[in-house]
Amino acid sequence: MTTIRDVAKRAGVAPITVSRVLNNSGYVSDDTRARVMVAAVELNYVPNMLARSFRSSRTETIALVLTDITNPFWTTVARGAEDAASAGDYTVLFCNTDEQELKQTKYISMLVRRRIDGVLLVPARSSIDAVQTLQQHDIAVVVLDRRVPGAQVDIVRSDSIQAARALTEHLIANGHRRIGMLGGPQGLSVAEERIEGYGQALRAAALPLEAGLIVRGGFSVDSGADMTLALLDQPEPPTALLASNNFMAVGALNALRARGLGVPDDMSVVCFDDLPTSHTITPFFTVMAQQAYDLGRVAADRLMARLDADTELRPEEIVLPTELIQRQSVRRVES
Amino acid sequence: MTTIRDVAKRAGVAPITVSRVLNNSGYVSDDTRARVMVAAVELNYVPNMLARSFRSSRTETIALVLTDITNPFWTTVARGAEDAASAGDYTVLFCNTDEQELKQTKYISMLVRRRIDGVLLVPARSSIDAVQTLQQHDIAVVVLDRRVPGAQVDIVRSDSIQAARALTEHLIANGHRRIGMLGGPQGLSVAEERIEGYGQALRAAALPLEAGLIVRGGFSVDSGADMTLALLDQPEPPTALLASNNFMAVGALNALRARGLGVPDDMSVVCFDDLPTSHTITPFFTVMAQQAYDLGRVAADRLMARLDADTELRPEEIVLPTELIQRQSVRRVES
DNA sequence: TATTGACATGGTACCGATACCATGGTTTAA
DNA sequence: TTAAACCATGGTATCGGTACCATGTCAATA
Numbered sequence: 001m002t003t004i005r006d007v008a009k010r011a012g013v014a015p016i017t018v019s020r021v022l023n024n025s026g027y028v029s030d031d032t033r034a035r036v037m038v039a040a041v042e043l044n045y046v047p048n049m050l051a052r053s054f055r056s057s058r059t060e061t062i063a064l065v066l067t068d069i070t071n072p073f074w075t076t077v078a079r080g081a082e083d084a085a086s087a088g089d090y091t092v093l094f095c096n097t098d099e100q101e102l103k104q105t106k107y108i109s110m111l112v113r114r115r116i117d118g119v120l121l122v123p124a125r126s127s128i129d130a131v132q133t134l135q136q137h138d139i140a141v142v143v144l145d146r147r148v149p150g151a152q153v154d155i156v157r158s159d160s161i162q163a164a165r166a167l168t169e170h171l172i173a174n175g176h177r178r179i180g181m182l183g184g185p186q187g188l189s190v191a192e193e194r195i196e197g198y199g200q201a202l203r204a205a206a207l208p209l210e211a212g213l214i215v216r217g218g219f220s221v222d223s224g225a226d227m228t229l230a231l232l233d234q235p236e237p238p239t240a241l242l243a244s245n246n247f248m249a250v251g252a253l254n255a256l257r258a259r260g261l262g263v264p265d266d267m268s269v270v271c272f273d274d275l276p277t278s279h280t281i282t283p284f285f286t287v288m289a290q291q292a293y294d295l296g297r298v299a300a301d302r303l304m305a306r307l308d309a310d311t312e313l314r315p316e317e318i319v320l321p322t323e324l325i326q327r328q329s330v331r332r333v334e335s
Numbered sequence: 336m337t338t339i340r341d342v343a344k345r346a347g348v349a350p351i352t353v354s355r356v357l358n359n360s361g362y363v364s365d366d367t368r369a370r371v372m373v374a375a376v377e378l379n380y381v382p383n384m385l386a387r388s389f390r391s392s393r394t395e396t397i398a399l400v401l402t403d404i405t406n407p408f409w410t411t412v413a414r415g416a417e418d419a420a421s422a423g424d425y426t427v428l429f430c431n432t433d434e435q436e437l438k439q440t441k442y443i444s445m446l447v448r449r450r451i452d453g454v455l456l457v458p459a460r461s462s463i464d465a466v467q468t469l470q471q472h473d474i475a476v477v478v479l480d481r482r483v484p485g486a487q488v489d490i491v492r493s494d495s496i497q498a499a500r501a502l503t504e505h506l507i508a509n510g511h512r513r514i515g516m517l518g519g520p521q522g523l524s525v526a527e528e529r530i531e532g533y534g535q536a537l538r539a540a541a542l543p544l545e546a547g548l549i550v551r552g553g554f555s556v557d558s559g560a561d562m563t564l565a566l567l568d569q570p571e572p573p574t575a576l577l578a579s580n581n582f583m584a585v586g587a588l589n590a591l592r593a594r595g596l597g598v599p600d601d602m603s604v605v606c607f608d609d610l611p612t613s614h615t616i617t618p619f620f621t622v623m624a625q626q627a628y629d630l631g632r633v634a635a636d637r638l639m640a641r642l643d644a645d646t647e648l649r650p651e652e653i654v655l656p657t658e659l660i661q662r663q664s665v666r667r668v669e670s
Numbered sequence: 671t672a673t674t675g676a677c678a679t680g681g682t683a684c685c686g687a688t689a690c691c692a693t694g695g696t697t698t699a700a
Numbered sequence: 701t702t703a704a705a706c707c708a709t710g711g712t713a714t715c716g717g718t719a720c721c722a723t724g725t726c727a728a729t730a
Contacts, residue, residue, distance in 0.1 A: 392685080
C-alpha cells in the first residue's frame with residue numbers, strides 16, 4: 001500500500017507537503033502542487049482515512065440513530081439526512097434501536113469508541129442519558145422528532161400538538177363527537193404531545209375528554225390493532241380514530257376489518273405520517289404529513305453547522321410545519 | 336481522554352497487557368485481568384477504535400451499497416444485513432447509488448479510503464470495475480441480487496429466471512396469451528434473467544414471443560407508468576402485465592387508472608418483490624416474493640465468514656428460493 | 671535430569687497521517 | 701532601511717493502540 005511518504009519521495013518533497021496538497025491547507029506553490037498530484041496519480045495513492053482520523057481526531061462521519069428503518073417515514077428521514085451529509089462530505093452510519101433503550105445504549109457506546117463526529121438522535125426513551133454521554137465525549141448531537149427534557153441540545157421536530165389538534169378538529173368538523181385516540185408509548189414527548197393536541201381540540205369544541213377513549217401502545221401495526229380492539233370493546237365505541245402514526249393506522253384497519261367493520265363507513269380513521277405513494281397502491285388515509293425528508297436534511301445540516309462552527313453554538317429548536325392531506329378515510333356523520 | 340497507558344499505570348501492568356485483557360487475546364491471569372478491568376472502569380476508559388483499526392488494519396465495519404433504500408424491498412434487505420452484522424459485532428455503512436454508476440464509484444472510493452473490511456454490493460451496472468477495485472485493495476466483496484460477469488466473487492441472489500417463468504406460467508394458466516413484459520435496465524442481470532424466464536414460459540406454452548410486448552425501463556414508479564402506456568398504445572395491447580419489480584407495478588396501476596382501466600378487470604398485473612403488509616393497506620398484487628430479509632442476512636453472514644476465514648474462500652453462488660403469492664390482481668380470461 | 675510447551679508478562683517499534691515549530695526567501699508597509 | 705507580514709517548505713514528535721519478539725516461570729513429559 002503506498003503511503004504519503006512514497007508520494008513525497010517521488011515528487012521530491014517532504015511528506016507534510018503532500019499532506020498540504022491533499023488537504024488544501026497551508027501554502028503550496030502551484031508547481032509543487034502539480035508535481036505532487038502527478039506523483040499521487042502515478043502511484044495510485046489512496047489516502048488512509050484511519051491514519052488521518054486518528055491523528056486529527058475527526059472522522060468525517062455522523063450517525064443517525066433511529067427507531068425503525070423499515071417504517072417509510074424513517075426511511076425518508078434517513079434519505080434526507082444522507083443526501084445532506086453526503087453533500088457536506090460526511091458519511092452516515094445508521095443504527096436501528098427498535099425503540100429499545102438497551103440497543104440504543106449499545107450503539108451509543110459503539111459510536112463513542114469510533115470517535116464519530118456527531119449524532120442525529122431519535123431517542124428511544126426521552127431519557128437524557130444518551131445525549132449526555134455523547135456530549136461528555138465531545139460528540140455533537142442533534143435530536144430529531146422528540147424532546148429531551150433538561151438536555152441542552154438542538155432539536156428538529158414537527159409541531160405535534162398543533163398537528164394533533166388540527167387532525168382532531170378535522171374529525172370534529174366532520175361531525176364526530178366520540179374520537180378514539182391511539183396514543184404512543186408513555187413518556188415519549190411526541191406521544192404525549194399528540195395526546196395533548198387531541199385534548200386541546202376537544203376542549204376548544206367543548207367536548208368531554210373521556211379517559212376511556214385514550215389508549216396507549218407502541219408505534220407498530222400489531223399495537224395499533226390491539227388498541228383498536230380495546231376501543232371497540234367499550235360499551236360505547238368511538239366513531240372515529242386518531243392514530244399516532246401510520247403503522248398504527250394500518251393495524252387499526254386490520255382490526256376493524258377482522259370485526260367486519262369498514263373504513264370510513266363504520267369508522268373514520270386519520271393518522272400521522274403519510275405512506276409514500278410509491279408503496280401504497282391507493283392512497284387512502286387522511287393524514288397529517290410531516291416533512292420527513294426535510295426533517296432529516298435540516299437536522300443533518302444543523303449538525304454539520306455545529307461541527308464546522310468555530311465557536312460553540314447555542315442549542316436551538318427548529319420546528320417544521322405539517323400538512324393535512326384529506327383522502328378517503330373520513331366520513332361525515334350527523335351530529 | 337484516558338488511554339490504555341493510563342489504565343496500565345493504574346493497574347500496575349504494561350499497556351500491552353491491558354490490550355490483551357480488552358481483546359481477550361493471549362494469556363492473562365485472572366488476577367491481572369480483574370485488576371485491569373477495575374482500573375478501566377475506574378478511569379472510565381473508552382477504547383479508541385481509530386487507533387486500534389489503524390494499527391491492526393481491521394475496521395470491523397462493512398458497507399451495504401445498494402440502489403435505493405426507499406424501496407421497501409431494499410429496506411428489508413438492509414435490515415437483514417444489519418441484524419446479522421450486528422450479531423457478529425460489525426457495523427454497517429449504507430450507501431445509496433440510485434442505480435447511478437457515478438455515485439457508486441464515489442462511494443467505493445470512499446470505502447477504500449476508510450479501509451472498510453468488506454462490502455455487500457448491489458452493482459449499479461453489471462460492470463466488473465467496482466468489484467475489482469475493492470478486491471485489489473483487499474476488501475472482501477459479496478454481490479447481492481445481480482451477477483457480475485467475469486468476476487470471481489460470492490453472489491447471493493434469487494433464481495430470477497425460474498421465478499419469472501413461474502409468474503408467466505401463472506398468467507398463462509389463467510388464460511392470458513398476450514402478456515406484456517415491463518423489463519428492467521439493459522445489461523442488468525436480474526433484468527435480463529426476468530425477461531429470459533418470461534420467454535422460456537412462452538416457448539414452453541408454444542406461444543409466440545413478440546418483441547413488441549417487451550419494453551424496458553428503470554425500476555421506478557414513473558418508469559413503470561411510461562412502459563405501461565407504451566404497451567397500451569400498441570395496436571393489439573396485452574391482457575396481462577409482468578412487472579420486473581414492485582415500484583413498476585405501482586406505476587403500471589397508476590397508468591392504467593389514468594386510462595380508465597381497472598385491475599384485474601381490464602388488465603391483470605403481477606410483479607416481483609412484495610410490498611410489506613405494514614405499508615400496503617390492502618395487499619393486492621399477485622407477486623413473486625423474494626426473501627428480502629434473508630438475502631441481506633445470508634449475504635452478511637457470508638461476508639463475515641470470508642472475513643473471519645483463515646484461508647481464502649472459493650467464490651460461491653447462493654441462490655434463495657422465491658414464493659408465488661396469489662392475490663387479487665389476476666383475472667381468469669377465456670382463451 | 672533435561673527438554674518441551676503452556677502460561678504470563680513486558681519492551682520496543684511502528685502503523686500513516688498531521689500538529690507544531692522552525693527556517694528561509696520575498697514582498698509590503700512604516 | 702528595517703521590521704513586519706506573507707509565502708513556501710521541511711523536521712520531528714506524536715496520536716493510541718497492536719505486532720513482533722523476548723523473557724521467565726512452572727508443570728508435564730521423555
